[in-house]
Amino acid sequence: MACKKFLTFNNGEKMPVIGIGTWQASDEEIESAIDEALEAGYRHIDTAPVYRNEKAIGRVLKRWLDSGKVKREELFIVTKVPPVSNRPHEVEPTIRKSLADLELEYVDLYLVHTPFTININEDGSFKLDKDDLIEVDVTTDHAAIWVAMEALVEKGLTKSIGISNFSKDQLARLLKNCKIRPANNQIEHHVYLQQRDLVEFCQSENVTVTAYSPLGSKGIAKFNSGAGIVRDLPDLMDIPEVKEVAAAHGKTPAQVLLRWIIDTGVCAIPKSTNPDRLKLNLNVFDFELTAKEVAKLSSLDQNIRICDFAFFHGVERHPEFTFKNQYTN
Ligand SMILES: NC(=O)c1ccc[n+]([C@@H]2O[C@H](COP(=O)([O-])OP(=O)(O)OC[C@H]3O[C@@H](n4cnc5c(N)ncnc54)[C@H](OP(=O)(O)O)[C@@H]3O)[C@@H](O)[C@H]2O)c1
Numbered sequence: 001m002a003c004k005k006f007l008t009f010n011n012g013e014k015m016p017v018i019g020i021g022t023w024q025a026s027d028e029e030i031e032s033a034i035d036e037a038l039e040a041g042y043r044h045i046d047t048a049p050v051y052r053n054e055k056a057i058g059r060v061l062k063r064w065l066d067s068g069k070v071k072r073e074e075l076f077i078v079t080k081v082p083p084v085s086n087r088p089h090e091v092e093p094t095i096r097k098s099l100a101d102l103e104l105e106y107v108d109l110y111l112v113h114t115p116f117t118i119n120i121n122e123d124g125s126f127k128l129d130k131d132d133l134i135e136v137d138v139t140t141d142h143a144a145i146w147v148a149m150e151a152l153v154e155k156g157l158t159k160s161i162g163i164s165n166f167s168k169d170q171l172a173r174l175l176k177n178c179k180i181r182p183a184n185n186q187i188e189h190h191v192y193l194q195q196r197d198l199v200e201f202c203q204s205e206n207v208t209v210t211a212y213s214p215l216g217s218k219g220i221a222k223f224n225s226g227a228g229i230v231r232d233l234p235d236l237m238d239i240p241e242v243k244e245v246a247a248a249h250g251k252t253p254a255q256v257l258l259r260w261i262i263d264t265g266v267c268a269i270p271k272s273t274n275p276d277r278l279k280l281n282l283n284v285f286d287f288e289l290t291a292k293e294v295a296k297l298s299s300l301d302q303n304i305r306i307c308d309f310a311f312f313h314g315v316e317r318h319p320e321f322t323f324k325n326q327y328t329n
Contacts, residue, residue, distance in 0.1 A: 002041035003282060007267050009183035010206040013108065013160050015076055017262050018282055019044030021212065021271030024219045027056035033273035034060040038069075040279045044076040046186075046210075046269040047102075048113055049094070054079065054101035062103040077104060078186075078210075080113035080164060081149075083312075084120045086140060091148035095157050110158035111186055112145060114165045114309070116318035126312075133314025140320050142170065143177040150180045162186065164212075167322040168201045175205060186210040189266060190236055191257060194301040203265060211261045214268040215254050215281075217306050227311035234304060241296055249287045252280055259284045260297045 006014035020037045022030055022045065030053045034045065038060070047054055061077070064070045079102065085094045095110055117137040119127040127135040149161045162184035163171065171185060185202050189195055189211035202209045213220070216236035224231055236242065237253040246256045254270070258281060261268040272278040289297070308323050309315050316324050 002043055003285075005262065005285065007208045007265070009160055009208060010181050011160055011183060013183065015109065015184070015208065015210075015267055016042075016044040017267045018042070018258065018284065019046050019076065019078070019210075019267065019269040020278060020281075021269040022047045022053055022057065023051045023271055024223060025051070025053060025271070025273045027053055029273040031056045031060055033275075033278060035063075036275045037278050037282075038064055040282055042278070042282060043070075043074055044078070044267075044269070046078045046212075048080040048082060049085075049098055049101075050080075050082045050113070054098055058101050058103040072104075076108045077102065078109040078111065079107050080111040081145075083114040083116060083118050086112065086114065086117035086145060087137070088141070088144045088148040091145060092152065092155075092157070095152055099157065106156055107158045109160045109162055109184060110149065110152060111162045111164045111184065112142075112149065112166075115142065115163075115167070115170050115320040115322065116140060116315060117320075118312060118315065118318075129314070131314070133317070134312050136315060136318040136321075138319055140318070142174055142320075146174060146178055150178070153180055160184070162207070165323075168198050170320065170322065171198075171202065171205070171207065181205075182207050184208045184210055186212055186269075188213050188305060188307050189261065190214050190216060190306075191239065191242065191260065191297050191300040192216070192234055192236060192302045192304045193306065194298070196301070199264070199266065208267065209265075210267040210269060212269055213307050214261050215257055215270050219271070220307060224311060227313065229310050231310075233306055234302075239300065241300060245289065245293045245297065248293075249289075251284075251287055254281060255284045255287075256289070256297070259287070259289055260294060263289055263294055264298075 160183040164186035
């Protein structure tokens with residue numbers, strides 16, 4: 001059953017409150033997962049060039065659109081300008097490449113993926129300094145990038161524009177300088193990292209919030225270890241209070257984690273390439289959390305950031321990197 005609940009943007013566009021995330025999935029996995037997801041009723045797909053699977057997603061979208069099984073206006077497709085292209089003159093060529101790969105004429109939401117910029121070599125590999133740290137580009141200018149983002153809306157390449165991983169201060173600065181207000185801030189948000197200040201600020205400014213890693217990003221362990229990072233991460237689906245609430249409703253811990261996010265007025269984009277799990281993740285509208293349960297889940301905040309971008313060794317030296325000192329484990 002399609003997700004019938006939406007968040008309405010400050011420009012009137014509507015985003016389904018559950019979307020499917022696509023990070024860390026091979027072409028083969030994502031092609032069958034997107035097929036399953038569309039069949040299950042997902043209409044919101046979150047991707048990015050750094051996930052390296054836009055072409056595979058595009059193949060599925062083309063099949064669905066060509067067959068008439070879905071209309072373009074029923075889909076909500078999100079992609080992002082990556083940290084390696086976070087410069088004004090790269091914004092338009094980058095969205096055009098994503099559109100070509102996704103086989104679309106426009107996306108519904110285009111995000112600035114990170115507030116920081118990193119340098120790459122001509123072959124696409126990261127530029128490293130003498131200490132083997134990623135070279136950061138400290139000239140990042142959000143206001144200038146935003147002007148390039150606004151031009152995309154004027155050219156019809158995206159319906160809405162937004163940001164991702166922006167702090168309250170970074171968003172406040174952008175709001176002072178923009179012609180088109182950001183429609184959305186995509187941030188890590190789950191019971192263990194609630195970022196309430198930031199969420200409340202976004203909502204008070206009519207900037208919707210999307211929660212990434214809503215289930216705790218289990219797959220990040222593999223990604224981290226590939227970058228030589230060993231970090232013990234919590235399993236959100238194993239938190240006793242979450243399991244208790246799930247048992248009371250005959251639902252899974254994942255469904256409870258997602259429903260809590262939606263009930264706090266935030267959109268969630270869980271990633272799954274497993275057909276059963278992706279269906280379960282969408283099936284969160286046939287039960288209701290009591291006010292007491294919402295309060296119990298809201299009291300679990302630990303300020304633990306799971307997706308801390310440590311896999312970009314040295315990124316914390318960028319002046320716009322704001323994650324340091326935010327997690328406590
Ligand atoms: N803007 C950003 O900087 C940013 C950063 C991170 C993520 N994102 C976006 O947000 C999406 C979601 O975040 P995420 O991928 O980090 O993590 P997530 O959605 O919290 O968790 C995904 C992991 O949980 C597993 N899983 C999914 N549903 C499950 C269920 N019902 N029960 C048990 N396990 C389940 C998945 O495995 P299976 O696939 O095997 O089910 C996968 O390993 C990403 O895919 C990406 O689109 C954006």
